[in-house]
Amino acid sequence: MNFFLTIILDGLIQASWLFIVALGLTLVFGVLKILNIAHGSFYALGAYIAATVVTMVAARSLPPSVGFVAMLISVALIASAVGLLLERGLLKMFYGRDEVVLLLVTYAVFLILEDVTKLIWGVNPIYATQPYELFGNLEFAGLYYVGYDLVLIPISAVIGFAIWFGLNRTVIGKIVLAVIHNEEMSVSMGVRVNRVYAVAFAFGVLLAALAGALTAPKISMQPGLSSDVIILSFAIVVIGGLGSVEGAAVGAILVGLARAASVHLMPQAELFMIYLIMAAVLMFRPEGLFKRETARRI
């Protein structure tokens, strides 16, 4: 029994940060119709910045809680700036071109960011473990867990709820939904679509970077991080349905559980399992488990 509980809890911990990443990816796809390959790079960027900030704070012998807050704030600021800059400075030039062309543009951004992180932070693994002890260890049904891991679950739930609420229950959210459903009509109704694009993209970058910052204390940052993460978040959004918030949640939980289960039962089958699920979903329900109201053309 404990064994299954371990898998489920591990899966949820995985799902929590994956969900935040996937949320950004699905939001950017929903609004801008761009499948952003560079999304994983923004995750890595967030993780690297967080590590730098945490190390700087620790060097001044301030408590790790300060480091935790400082890393979240600085990552949020830098990520939004990078997102706005990229959208206004680069992506804007390619609007109206084919989806696949935009995919290639983000692939180019991925390649560039991959080396930029290497140039800034080097190729050796770096760590930022100080905030990891922040919440102590917790005992849960006879199992010991690092408090930080468990705290990630409510954090991502709150973020997910905030986005759902923001999209469905506020004026700004309704405008964004209008752009998602019909861009031309929104323009004719006086929506400044350009502004929505810029904000949505920056927000997507912000979410990826935040997830990177939140997981930074758990992992070692090294090259290759971004390509692993993008592959996982692709699977999640495709399983859940591109552009769907609920879908991202379900996809993240499925992928998190699949990862945890294969780690415990069949190590190394992890990627295989996840992509098998994704291929199966694409084969039988190409629009994802959560079909959106606007029937997309496959």
Place this chain on the structure above:
Amino acid sequence: MKKGLHPLVMIALVAMVTLAGRALPTWTLSLATIAASNALIALGIVVLARTGNVSFGQGLFFAAGGYGVALIANTWGLTDAVAQVIVGAACGGLLGLVIGPLIARYSGIFFGMLTLALSMVFYGALVKSTALGGSDGFNVGRPSLFGMSFTDPREADFMLYAVSVIVTGFAGIAATILFRSEFGLASLAVRENNLRVEYLGLSANRIISINFLIAAIFAGASGAFALMAQRHIDPQFAYWTTSGEFVFVAVLAGNQSVAAVFVASMALELVRSFSNLYLPNTWQLVLGVFLLGVILFLPRGIGSLWIRDRHRRRHISATPPLTAERGAAP
């Protein structure tokens, strides 16, 4: 396309390039081998892209060809280079035959995602299979040719260069003939509007499947070359960044000309080796900037540099380089 080169002239060109290898220094020789091998798989992507679909998972067939050849070489001692290429092409082709019809129904972004997913499934399976060396892969012996084994590394390099240039060259000639054929034009029509193709009595799915099969065969053969050049194989063959690089070559080349694929592939290898030499850790940066520049300034690839005036009228209708216009496909 009417003014294109005669196939015999192209054969002469291939022969010339092959013989030129005698004069090339050793380091260029292995570089050119890799470039020819990458050109072959990128050519497959271009063939497929003419139907409007971009495969982000050619690594699947690349790895299938590589692993198929490596396994047969190690179990039955098949070392002949030409036989290995045929085995590689057959492995890729068989897989393409199974997968092609299944994914011909998809288009645009879903096509790309599905091919990527399938290649990642294969990658995941390879990483976990300890019998195939897991993530470390395994080594294979030096290839021979028609019963001759090459002990002098320079001779071995030249042999590999010659085989890869000749095979890729002939694949290029075949592709040119294909592009000019009725079938090749129908493929272009699928990209423009697959519904109208169906109305004309052709099966768009069948056209896509056949093009997919051709791309898979090319990718499998290319995997065999990569294996022979490295004499080592690992799951990285199937990883998505490997496939991404091939798409890069295809985008760089555009779908105007077969020769552009070779030029693009060689350019990429040169850029890679020079930036490895002088600017370590920046070649992806260079690549990314290069890719953005091509998409922005040469949306139809470097082929459009010398095939600019031939299709004046198509300039207006066919600006999107690799795929159909958004929303044109139902």
